[in-house]
Amino acid sequence: MRNVRACLTWLVCAAGPISAQEPVTLTIATVDNPDMIRMQTLSEEFTAANPDIQLDWVTLGEGALREQVAAEIALGSRFDVLTLGTYEVPIWARGGWLVPFEDLPPEYDLDDLLPPIRRALSVDGRLYAAPFYGESAMTIVRTDLLAEGGLSLPEAPTWEEVKRIADDLHDPENGIYGICLRGEPGWGENMALITAMANSMGARWFDEAWRPQFDTPEWRATLDLYLALMALGPPEPETRGFNEILGLYRDGRCALAIDATVAASVLVDPDQSSVADRVGFALAPDAGRSKRANWLWAWSLAIPASSDAISEAQLFVAWATSREYTALVAERDGWTAAPPGTRTSLYENPDYLAAAPFAPITLRSITLADPENPTVEPVPYVGIQFVAIPEFQGLGTAVGREFAAAVSGRKTADEALAAAQRIALQEMTAAGYLRR
Missing domain, CATH: 3.40.190.10 (Periplasmic binding protein-like II)
Structure with missing residues (x-):
């Protein structure tokens, strides 16, 4: 060179x-x-x-x-x-x-x-x-564990396929968790993943009149899926963000993960990862509703x-x-x-x-991301894993704390969603969005 x-x-x-x-x-x-x-x-x-x-x-x-x-x-x-x-x-x-x-x-x-x-x-x-x-976001998988289990992960998986594989490969007694996902509360931590998941499940933060939507069946389905997947992960997941999940994966503790595409370069580096030659990549999952859980x-x-x-x-x-x-x-x-x-x-x-074996999936994931049309139903905001308004930094983190409480068992899913709806309604009313 x-x-x-x-x-x-x-x-x-x-x-x-x-x-x-x-x-x-x-x-x-x-x-x-x-x-x-x-x-x-x-x-x-x-x-x-x-x-x-x-x-x-x-x-x-x-x-x-x-x-x-x-x-x-x-x-x-x-x-x-x-x-x-x-x-x-x-x-x-x-x-x-x-x-x-x-x-x-x-x-x-x-x-x-x-x-x-x-x-x-x-x-x-x-x-x-x-x-x-x-x-963007991608699905990361241990190819050796897939092969041992006689399983395969499509390049464009569904949430159902991801959960089934995580169930099959979850083996905590031998130090392998079925799937590792962000749980640390924060608008850029657990809520980045959960919001992208919600988009793929047909949910949205607000309707076209800026009314919060956490009381909808789509959000309940999203949180139920998130909690079910978190049960197939490491203990105390509400303490783990991007860096902690990356550490678990490169130590060989995770069969699957759904996280940032940028993690791939670390995971294929033999100087940093114990699974460098045993990791594969796919698009973030979808639920058959035209949106994947990939962000930008x-x-x-x-x-x-x-x-x-x-x-x-x-x-x-x-x-x-x-x-x-x-x-x-x-x-x-x-x-x-x-x-x-x-x-x-x-x-x-x-x-x-x-x-870089991850390069095609990274580019495709970024290209597929559409912040101006992030959800199945129309919304008044821009942003995929966030809502591009000044209030979201505080609001997203507050809602993230409620969902982390559901993960830890301190609240039920219904209680967490009701609290999220109340917090969002108060914030959007105070900020004037609901009077427009």
Whole structure:
């Protein structure tokens, strides 16, 4: 492979000549997942090429990150680069809190960004965050356990098929759980999965008049299915989010999982996963109602309007989300570690396709995701695993706590759904949606 640093010349030149002034320090808020941690390590390449820029990292868990950056954004953030998702970006852009990316050089190739991801991070055609990696949801399965049980999982499974296989393979006495799913309460944890499940089951958060819908048969069917699947998983599931489920799976404890496509690169890496050669991938399940339980998400890098180092921040973001950065990752750690789900060129790269058996399912899952039409019945909102309104961050987490209580047995399904309906009704009334 050609020298990657040479590929970054246009990024260095974009900043202009190096000055003799004091170095600029960029304070970067990011999440503690493997791809972002890798970016911190590789950022030495960026600072070596840009000695007038220093990087100060603040690395937080997903929930803590969201709380901290949200608490500061409207009043002026102390950060120069924010790690945000597809939920926050359009809302914060409309609030005037983010800087649009309008001066990226042609070599960055905006048109190479996958259309669903680019649309999700844009407002009125202007990109307000550059995607670091994109994801959907997929079904993950232990191929050796399937073979031993004489079972097969279709590439496009139904919930019935997934539950039957999880039932058959559940063997906790030998340390194997039938299925591992997120249970930790949070709008981006258990509610990401449950909301995507609900979409596939014909449920929705609100009807077209913004009336909450948790008192419907579709939501009861969704929660019943979720509870039945959680009973085939590890103990205390309400304490386990994405990172914990990933850890269980790569330790060989799960027969099935339904989670983010980005997990695949870890699971096929023999240095990180004990099941690297025994894992297969399929689409997220459906219930025969035209919607699958696959979502759309991108962890992206954005610049708050309050930053006093916008040009330097844009230079860093351009570096971290470029094709050249992807090549650097591949050179250091192999193609399976390349940040997925953001660029068409990655899915046309024969080296990546040969190394990443999960690539076709990832691309198909992202392409199938339709945030503007997320449900079987019409809805007034955009978003698949979330509702793209400012109130959802608190509302989604509050409902997530109710469903976690049902998982732990502290509430029945009926009690949890009644509480969710009451909480949502109170929030939407207080916010004025039901008076429109």
